[in-house]
Amino acid sequence: AQSVTQPDIHITVSEGASLELRCNYSYGATPYLFWYVQSPGQGLQLLLKYFSGDTLVQGIKGFEAEFKRSQSSFNLRKPSVHWSDAAEYFCAVYNNNDMRFGAGTRLTVKP
Amino acid sequence: EAQVTQNPRYLITVTGKKLTVTCSQNMNHEYMSWYRQDPGLGLRQIYYSMNVEVTDKGDVPEGYKVSRKEKRNFPLILESPSPNQTSLYFCASNPVSGSYNEQFFGPGTRLTVL
Numbered sequence: 001a002q003s004v005t006q007p008d009i010h011i012t013v014s015e016g017a018s019l020e021l022r023c024n025y026s027y028g029a030t031p032y033l034f035w036y037v038q039s040p041g042q043g044l045q046l047l048l049k050y051f052s053g054d055t056l057v058q059g060i061k062g063f064e065a066e067f068k069r070s071q072s073s074f075n076l077r078k079p080s081v082h083w084s085d086a087a088e089y090f091c092a093v094y095n096n097n098d099m100r101f102g103a104g105t106r107l108t109v110k111p
Numbered sequence: 112e113a114q115v116t117q118n119p120r121y122l123i124t125v126t127g128k129k130l131t132v133t134c135s136q137n138m139n140h141e142y143m144s145w146y147r148q149d150p151g152l153g154l155r156q157i158y159y160s161m162n163v164e165v166t167d168k169g170d171v172p173e174g175y176k177v178s179r180k181e182k183r184n185f186p187l188i189l190e191s192p193s194p195n196q197t198s199l200y201f202c203a204s205n206p207v208s209g210s211y212n213e214q215f216f217g218p219g220t221r222l223t224v225l
Contacts, residue, residue: 009151034214043201043216044154090153097161099144099214100170101153 002027004093006102013081014110021076021105023091031095033074035065038104039087047089050074061085083109113138115217117202123223124192132187132220134202140215142205143185144169145177147198148219154201160185192224 003026013019025031032051036044048059055067065076074091086109091102115136124130136143144159146169156169160179174196176188185204189196202217 004153006153043218044203044214045216046213049213092154097142097159097167099156099159101146101155103151103153 002031002093002095002098002100004091004100004102006089006091006105008105009103010106010108012108012110015083016080019076019078019081019085019107021089021091021107023074023076023102025072025074025091025093027072027093027095029095030067030069031093033065033067034092034094035059035063035074035076036090036092036101037061037087038090044090047076081107081109083111085109113215115202115204115215117200117217117220119220120218121221123225125225126193127191130189130192130222132189132200132202132222134185134187134217135183136185136202136204136215137183138204138206138215139182140204140206141182143179144203144214145175145185145187146201146203147171147196148201149198157187157200192222194224196222197224198222 005024034049035047038044047063050057050067088104088106090104118133141162145157146154148154155171158177160166200220203214205214
């Protein structure tokens with residue numbers, strides 16, 4: 001069965017610093033890959049997705065992610081974090097009607 | 112406005128008292144699903160539906176029922192809730208069954224079973 005691993009439960013960065021959130025998946029073929037963000041008390045909002053083609057995908061709010069097939073990874077990045085980016089981030093994998101989420105990474109932003 | 116709505120948003124109940132959480136989408140999506148979110152576990156799929164009268168189990172279906180009598184509605188039913196079903200529940204829909212686009216999530220229902 002496919003699985004998604006987000007190795008970092010909690011990350012703290014200073015405002016203005018760069019950010020990278022890690023995501024690894026376990027699946028034979030290349031699934032559809034997603035990053036979602038959940039602000040406190042809110043539902044999930046899609047940041048970006050990868051289906052095929054260019055392995056560097058741009059999303060909303062200045063986020064990007066890079067798909068690396070050899071590493072089965074889909075890491076999320078942002079060059080300069082804003083205080084409003086504090087939230088929980090979920091990586092997700094979809095294939096054949098099976099949608100799986102990672103456990104999430106909580107991002108704290110220091111002033 | 113295109114959206115997925117859930118009701119109620121918050122619910123406190125007691126063990127064994129049947130409850131239903133409603134989910135409705137106004138985007139004419141074929142595919143709908145229910146998830147529960149628990150700390151450290153992320154979101155886990157409970158049930159999904161590819162179209163009217165077509166439902167299937169996700170990862171954690173035990174203790175839950177669903178129905179899909181209309182395209183827009185996908186209620187989650189807990190016939191006899193237990194404390195281990197205390198969780199945050201999300202309904203989601205996406206436009207095309209069999210392929211995949213963005214999933215739209217409802218605002219969540221926080222359920223506490225005493």
